[in-house]
Amino acid sequence: MRKLLYVFLIIFIAVALVLGIKVSKKDSMLPTSKDYDYMTCEGTVDNPDELPLLQKDNLSVTLLNVFTNTLKEEDLKSLNLTEVEINNVMIQADNDNFIALVKFESLDGTSVNELSCDFQIYDIVDDTCNIYLSSITQVEKDLMRAFSRFLDINSGNTNYKFNRIGSSYKRFIIKQDTNYSIVLFSTQIPEENQDLANKSDLNVLIINPQYQNDSGEKIVFKDTFFDLVLKRITKEPSI
Secondary structure: OHHHHHHHHHHHHHHHHHHHHHHHHHHHOOOOHHHOEEEEEEEOOOOHHHOOEEEEOOEEEEEEEEEOOOOOHHHHHHHOOOHHHHHHHHHHHOOOOEEEEEEEEEOOOOOOEEEEEEEEEEEEEOOEEEEEEEOOOOOOHHHHHHHHHHHHHHHOOOOOEEEEOOOOOEEEEEEOOOOEEEEEEEEOOOHHHHHHHHHOOEEEEEEEEEEEOOOOOEEEOOOEEEEEEEOOOOOOOOO
16 A cells, blocks of 8 residues: 555656646746847937937837827928828828827838837836837737836836726838838827826837848847837926
């Protein structure tokens, strides 16, 4: 009887060890902060030379602006867009009241076609991360973990609460078939959140962009976060 118990105990330990190894291997496949290339740049939209802009390899990613009210044509005049591009923006933005425009451009002048990416547009207020616009769904847990690690690295805060404000989104390529693509991201946010969006610094996070060049080669930026931060300028009161 005792020998039988020993046999069962040995079998139990062996099974536990095997399962432990499998779980360990599975966890090791999840992205860690070291696996991701996190880049951050702050800027304003008041001066073309101060736009938030990041570069990696042959790609530059620039935040042209974030609009937190229903768009008017005159809002786009300072962005150096063509009439066709302005018209496309107005059509696609429609009556949305939260719109971001991001430019993806090749550094060597080759085409940027069939562009796609994940994205997250958010701000941080105290210990709350307000997410206005996102392509990351609740089931994409790996990306959400990576986003949480990104916040940890930038702030050291590991206890953010997440507040999803925009419930849906649109993503539309305004221009392509040239050395750049301009992408519009937009949504409707509740009126009570517009004041918050107007006052806080906004982070436009572009995740894992990919596109095709002139030769039809797919250029993939795997595990890459481009974080473009729109700083709000607080003017000193005049005396």
